Amino acid sequence: MTKISKASQMTAEQSDRRDFFRKTAAYSVSALAAASVMAPVKINAEDDPAIVEEKKWGTTFGYPVTHNLYGQPSPYEHNVTRRYTKLLSSGNYYASIAMCPIHESMGIITPNGLFFNREHGGVAEIDPNEHRLMIHGLVEKPLVLTMDELKKYPSVSRIHFIECPANGGPEWRGPQFPSIQFAKGMMSCAEWTGVYIKDILKDLGLKKEALWMLAEGVDNAHMGRTVPIDKVLDDAMIVWGQNGEALRPEQGYPIRLLVPGWEGNLCVKWLGRLEFGSEPWYAKEETSKYTALKPSGKAIQHFYANEVNSVITSPCPEKPWTDLKKGDLVEIEGLAWSGMGTIEGVDLSFDGGKNWVEASLKGLVLPKAWTRFSLMYKYEGKPLLLSSRARDDAGHIQPTVKHEREVMGVESVYHRNGIFTWEVTEKGEVNNVQVLS
Amino acid sequence: MFKSYHKIILSTVLLASAATSTVCAKYADASRTYSNGKKVIDGGSTYPVKSNKTSAYYVNTKADKGRFTFGRTPTKNEIKAWNIDVMPDGTGLPEGHGTVEEGDSLYEEKCAACHFDFGTGGSGYPALQKGNAYEAQKTLTNQRTSPDADGPIRVFGSYWPRASTLWWYIKTGMPHPAPMSLTNDQVYALSAYILSINEIKIDGEELDDDYELDRAKFLKIVMPNKDGFIPKIDGPHGVENARKFFNDFKNYGNGTRCMKNCFDGKPVLSRISGSGISDYQPPISTKRSLPVQKEGAAGADAPGKKTYEASCAVCHATDAMGAPKVGDKKAWAAVLKKGIDKVYLNALNGVNGMPPKGGTSLPDDKVKEVVDYMVSQAK
Numbered sequence: 075m076t077k078i079s080k081a082s083q084m085t086a087e088q089s090d091r092r093d094f095f096r097k098t099a100a101y102s103v104s105a106l107a108a109a110s111v112m113a114p115v116k117i118n119a120e121d122d123p124a125i126v127e128e129k130k131w132g133t134t135f136g137y138p139v140t141h142n143l144y145g146q147p148s149p150y151e152h153n154v155t156r157r158y159t160k161l162l163s164s165g166n167y168y169a170s171i172a173m174c175p176i177h178e179s180m181g182i183i184t185p186n187g188l189f190f191n192r193e194h195g196g197v198a199e200i201d202p203n204e205h206r207l208m209i210h211g212l213v214e215k216p217l218v219l220t221m222d223e224l225k226k227y228p229s230v231s232r233i234h235f236i237e238c239p240a241n242g243g244p245e246w247r248g249p250q251f252p253s254i255q256f257a258k259g260m261m262s263c264a265e266w267t268g269v270y271i272k273d274i275l276k277d278l279g280l281k282k283e284a285l286w287m288l289a290e291g292v293d294n295a296h297m298g299r300t301v302p303i304d305k306v307l308d309d310a311m312i313v314w315g316q317n318g319e320a321l322r323p324e325q326g327y328p329i330r331l332l333v334p335g336w337e338g339n340l341c342v343k344w345l346g347r348l349e350f351g352s353e354p355w356y357a358k359e360e361t362s363k364y365t366a367l368k369p370s371g372k373a374i375q376h377f378y379a380n381e382v383n384s385v386i387t388s389p390c391p392e393k394p395w396t397d398l399k400k401g402d403l404v405e406i407e408g409l410a411w412s413g414m415g416t417i418e419g420v421d422l423s424f425d426g427g428k429n430w431v432e433a434s435l436k437g438l439v440l441p442k443a444w445t446r447f448s449l450m451y452k453y454e455g456k457p458l459l460l461s462s463r464a465r466d467d468a469g470h471i472q473p474t475v476k477h478e479r480e481v482m483g484v485e486s487v488y489h490r491n492g493i494f495t496w497e498v499t500e501k502g503e504v505n506n507v508q509v510l511s
Numbered sequence: 512m513f514k515s516y517h518k519i520i521l522s523t524v525l526l527a528s529a530a531t532s533t534v535c536a537k538y539a540d541a542s543r544t545y546s547n548g549k550k551v552i553d554g555g556s557t558y559p560v561k562s563n564k565t566s567a568y569y570v571n572t573k574a575d576k577g578r579f580t581f582g583r584t585p586t587k588n589e590i591k592a593w594n595i596d597v598m599p600d601g602t603g604l605p606e607g608h609g610t611v612e613e614g615d616s617l618y619e620e621k622c623a624a625c626h627f628d629f630g631t632g633g634s635g636y637p638a639l640q641k642g643n644a645y646e647a648q649k650t651l652t653n654q655r656t657s658p659d660a661d662g663p664i665r666v667f668g669s670y671w672p673r674a675s676t677l678w679w680y681i682k683t684g685m686p687h688p689a690p691m692s693l694t695n696d697q698v699y700a701l702s703a704y705i706l707s708i709n710e711i712k713i714d715g716e717e718l719d720d721d722y723e724l725d726r727a728k729f730l731k732i733v734m735p736n737k738d739g740f741i742p743k744i745d746g747p748h749g750v751e752n753a754r755k756f757f758n759d760f761k762n763y764g765n766g767t768r769c770m771k772n773c774f775d776g777k778p779v780l781s782r783i784s785g786s787g788i789s790d791y792q793p794p795i796s797t798k799r800s801l802p803v804q805k806e807g808a809a810g811a812d813a814p815g816k817k818t819y820e821a822s823c824a825v826c827h828a829t830d831a832m833g834a835p836k837v838g839d840k841k842a843w844a845a846v847l848k849k850g851i852d853k854v855y856l857n858a859l860n861g862v863n864g865m866p867p868k869g870g871t872s873l874p875d876d877k878v879k880e881v882v883d884y885m886v887s888q889a890k
Contacts, residue, residue, distance in 0.1 A: 149801055149802065150800060150801065151799065152800075152801070153793075153796040153797060153798055153799075153800070155793065157791045157792060157793060157795070158791075158792050159788065159790050159791050159792065160635070160790060160792075161788055161790065163635055164635055164636060164637060165625055165634055165635035165636035165637075166635075166687075168687065169687070177797070178797070194684075195684070195687065195690070208585055208589070208590070208593055210585060210590055210594070215584065216584055216585050216590065217582045217583070217584065217585070218582055218583055218584070218585040218589065219581060219582040220582075223581040223582050224581070224582075226579075226581050227579060227581065228571060228574035228575070230568075230570070232568065244788070247655055247656075248781045248782075248783070248784070249781060249782065249783045249787070250783060250787050250788045251783075251787055251788055251789070252783060252786070252787050252789055253789070253791065253795055255791075255795065256788065256791065272575070273574070273575045273577070274579070276575070276576070276577030276578075276579075277577045277578065277579055285747075285749065285750050286749075286750075288596060290593075290595075290596065292593075294684075294687075294690055295684060295690075296595065296683040296684060296690065296691075298596060302552055302750050302753060303750065304545065304549070304551070304552040304750065304754075305552060305553070308545065308551075308557055309557070309558075335553070335555065336553065346593060347593050347594075349594065349596070351598075352747075353598065353599075353600070353745060353746075353749070354744045354745065354749060355596055355598055356598070356599055356672065356673040356676050357596070357676070357679070358676060358679055358680045358683070358684060360676070361670075361671055361672055361673070361676060361740065362667070362670070362671055362676065362680070365740065366763075367663060367665070369652065369654055370652065371651040371652035371663075371739065372739055372740065372741050373651075373670075373739060373740050373741070374740075374741055374742075374756075374762070374763065375672075375740040375741070375742075375744065376742070376744055376753055377763070378553040378757065379553035379554065379555050379757070381763070392795055392797050393797060412555070413553070413555065414553060414554060414555025414556060415541060415555045415556030416538060416541065416556065416566065421768070421770070425778065426778030426780070427773055427774070427778065428772060428773050428774055428778065429770070429771055429772065429773070430769070430770045430771075430773070431770075438567070440566060440567055441538070441541075441556065441558055441566045459778060459780075463766065463768075465766075465768065466555075466556070467538070467541045467556050468541075468543060468551075468554065468555045468556045469760075469765075470554075470555075470760065470765055470766075471765060471766035471767060471768055472766050473764045473765060473766035474766065474773075475781075477764055477766060478764050480764075481761075481763060481764035482763065482764060483654045483656075484654055484655060484656060485653070485654055485655065485662060485663050489763065493766070497780070505782070505783070506783060506787075507780050507781065507782055507783075508780070508781040509778045509779065509780060509781075510778075510779040510780070510781055511774040511775075511776070511777075511778045511779045
């Protein structure tokens with residue numbers, strides 16, 4: 075009882091204050107210091123209005139819990155979106171790509187609305203009640219599952235990036251994009267939930283002659299890819315969850331294939347069918363697109379894994395150092411990833427790759443996942459050539475642009491993982507360059 | 512007590528030395544080989560389950576023993592309905608036939624709008640031929656290392672190793688807006704036409720207009736670039752070939768961890784020529800601000816907006832169809848030169864490739880509303 079009466083007393087006091095404030099405010103609205111309601115003071119030029127002025131969000135209701143039942147980002151974040159360009163579309167925006175704003179990424183998880191998406195025939199909107207997964211071919215017992223049945227299998231959750239092997243591909247013959255979103259944004263990273271295919275296969279009697287698996291989607295593109303049985307029996311998954319919720323339609327709702335670390339196009343979306351066979355399929359985009367032509371005239375096919383790679387995300391053209399002053403201590407930060415294993419370490423260079431120092435890894439370091447690296451740097455206002463070079467636990471190290479061109483030439487389109495360099499000017503502006511030494 | 516303290520110090524020392532070593536593995540169980548002793552096929556690492564964990568993840572080791580009872584056996588008809596792939600040996604390739612001439616007229620009707628006459632491609636849509644395929648195949652060693660150098664020609668005829676991919680592609684992927692709509696005979700006819708414009712011979716025979724392609728002839732096609740791909744993935748050794756190839760880093764390059772004086776002299780730089788590619792939608796901005804609301808008719812509830820989206824955006828959302836793109840100031844300035852009344856009239860009566868009222872049955876005032884909305888977007 076005492077407490078209650080105290081509380082009501084306080085409320086009365088507060089309302090007195092508010093009355094006082096309202097009356098005072100009526101006389102000089104903008105000249106009031108928020109923290110000094112009882113004793114209004116004159117505001118000086120050096121006082122930050124963000125602090126000394128009353129804000130509407132502090133003096134009115136916010137919106138009620140009944141609003142936005144599926145939460146939305148703050149409207150002030152509206153510039154943080156995927157982006158597209160006509161130059162990277164096959165005639166229309168049904169066969170095209172939208173890039174992830176990796177300069178705005180935090181940690182190693184991409185929010186579902188920002189996950190890059192590449193489509194071959196638009197985003198299918200599938201009714202999960204009318205969708206099935208069929209497994210057939212060289213198995214003793216072919217199987218059909220409804221989505222509810224599929225989700226009854228024991229689930230696993232894994233954090234993996236998905237990268238289009240064309241990430242950075244337009245820059246084989248030199249830098250093209252004054253933007254990190256377009257130079258390296260054909261990738262994202264999420265926690266995926268689903269089932270290992272090997273766990274389903276245990277009951278189906280996979281035949282000895284089965285060396286390959288065809289995965290096929292049921293969308294407009296009927297995208298198909300051939301996966302060797304080794305990967306199927308290692309870590310390939312059928313996933314229905316993305317960062318704690320159902321896959322987004324752009325990612326293949328209700329289910330997609332996930333072959334961790336391998337070319338994004340192998341992670342077939344809107345997955346309907348897995349067929350096991352003794353020969354590879356030569357599926358539609360398999361040799362027409364996803365092959366890497368070498369100077370010998372021969373092209374690498376079935377180029378599975380995205381090789382070890384890295385990029386500095388801060389600074390970058392979108393997030394330059396133009397607001398720094400000499401002597402500021404600033405973090406150089408970036409992303410490293412390898413489809414062949416776990417990031418071992420990342421080296422940084424300030425002179426375009428002539429001399430290197432080791433950066434720190436930070437946060438979670440997981441196989442076939444984005445990994446953060448960091449180095450503290452005292453800004454001197456001098457021009458720099460900032461490069462990063464990652465290595466993984468399978469023994470792969472990012473090659474120089476020169477070495478990569480010696481082996482692969484400049485016509486590969488796919489699988490470019492040469493060392494990436496930003497030029498930082500005296501003013502702190504950041505340009506996309508390549509070091510050919 | 513003393514013993515365990517001593518142990519801690521020791522292990523700290525070990526950890527510290529491991530951290531500075533360049534070969535320290537993040538996960539002790541990381542392996543370059545599968546449990547059957549074979550190398551990981553992509554040249555990478557695998558993480559076998561040890562002590563209930565794979566890398567950082569705990570696993571329920573009782574969950575992967577099988578004996579699940581979910582689902583059912585598919586019927587024969589169900590498998591037939593979904594088993595739509597076509598393999599190089601003819602598996603999945605149905606009987607049927609069609610001539611080059613039939614393919615030519617089908618192409619005009621269903622394909623030329625995007626792939627242009629004779630499959631020359633354009634506006635971003637892929638070319639289906641670039642001359643004689645046997646000659647074009649020889650360009651695959653071309654490298655554009657200087658600005659005036661010709662690149663390799665990578666079209667169906669010069670690049671694809673198997674013809675089966677073409678049949679599969681047309682049947683299940685084309686025409687792009689309506690896949691699975693062609694009959695098997697139509698797919699044979701279109702295949703014949705595309706083979707003929709690539710000047711590909713079957714059994715030494717050129718495909719003239721009345722050449723009729725069927726299943727047996729299709730299986731005799733030998734693509735000019737059939738041996739153009741590595742590793743060899745066919746036959747019982749295909750998977751092993753891939754394993755060998757990707758475990759030899761020399762095949763695709765690998766860096767070295769040089770730390771000091773890694774090249775002579777100053778770095779040679781390659782820069783973006785001109786302003787590079789910077790036509791991005793939406794334009795790049797990292798500002799934290801409220802989205803700009805367009806004034807008046809352009810707002811969310813503008814009259815005409817819904818009708819536009821339902822009936823007109825198909826053609827006017829991009830300039831791919833030759834229609835003035837909504838929001839393209841230049842294109843609309845050109846349209847408006849004739850005056851707004853002329854624009855209304857054109858919209859009602861049709862102009863260039865656009866049928867009257869864009870092919871809709873909207874009342875006149877609704878059409879005008881849409882015009883107003885489209886014009887407002889270009890201001």
